[in-house]
Amino acid sequence: MKLLEGKTAIVTGAARGIGKAIALKFAEQGANIAFTDLAIDDNAKQTEKELAALGVKVKGYASNAADFEDTHKVVDEIIKDFERVDILVNNAGITRDGLMARMSEQQWDMVINVNLKSAFNFIHALTPVMMRQKSGNIINMSSVVGLTGNASQANYSASKAGMIGLAKSIAKELGSRGVRANCICPGFIITEMTGVLSDEVKKKWAEQIPLKRGGTPEDVANAALFLASDLSSYISGEVISVTGGMNM
Incomplete structure (x- = not known):
């Protein structure tokens, strides 16, 4: 039997990158998938197609996860379509890097709202649902910089540290x-977000990692699958680092 057979998962920001990898991994293990992104564009439609090919129920929803009312509306739609939600993965996130002396209020607010407030919004909307079910599984996607901080990323680091406290x-x-x-606290993961970095920067990152390589979205998805499944049924309030050892 598959690890997530018959369960329904919401994965936010899942049209690409780590979110998509998690959605695919969950679907492979039998979960029905409701995923959200700002718009159901070509990337989202492709993700929907790939997930449906795995034989599970799938639907993508256009949703501004940073908006409280919009989130409650989309959760109501998902409950109507899927009847229950067993797993929530708060993955939606952005970066707006800059040194503190030059960081604008807009840069700060955008990152906090998309990365942290979005998680509050979805948890708030699903709390009564999971309480009625007397079951539920929430996975917040944090970051290694939520544990260590990082120069030029005060906003991002603060949002990801907040995900841990939440x-x-x-x-x-x-x-x-x-x-x-x-x-889950991913480290240096090779995605579209990190793909814009120069080869020199990537090499410098790799030198700091004991395993001497960047991670893949599937590395993160495997950790998410463990936390989403009954294999971790007595694990709660914990942080799993997927960093290749870089935060030791």
């Missing part, structure tokens, strides 16, 4: 209702 708080608050919440 997951731990929810784990304590909803644990008695059968709801688990954990975090």
Whole structure:
């Protein structure tokens, strides 16, 4: 039997990159997938097609995860279409890097809203659903810089540190209702976001990693699958680093 057979998962920001890899991994293991992105564009339609080919129920939803009301509306749609939600992966995220002395209020607000407030929005909308079910599994996608900080990324680091605090708080608050919440902290993962970096920067990153390579979206998806499945049924409020050892 597949690890997620019969379960329904929401994965935010899943049209590409790590979110898409997680959605595909979950679908391979039998989960029905509701995924969100800002727009159901060509990338999202391709993701929907690839997921459907795995024989599970799939639907993509256009949603601004940073908007409270919009998030509640899309969750209501998902519940109507799928009847239940067992797993939530808060993956939506952006970067707007800059030194603190030059960072604008807009850069700060955009990153906090998309990366952190979006997780609050979805958890808030799904809390009554999971409480009624007396079960639920929340995975917040944090980052290694949420643990270590990083120059020129005060906004991003703060948002990702907040994801850890949020997951731990929810784990304590909803644990008695059968709801688990954990975090994944990816390190240097080769995606479109990191693909714009120069070869020199990538080489420098690799030198800092004990495994001497960047990770793949599938490396992160494998950790997400573990946390989403019953293999981790007694794990809650924890942080799993997928960094190749770079944060030791």
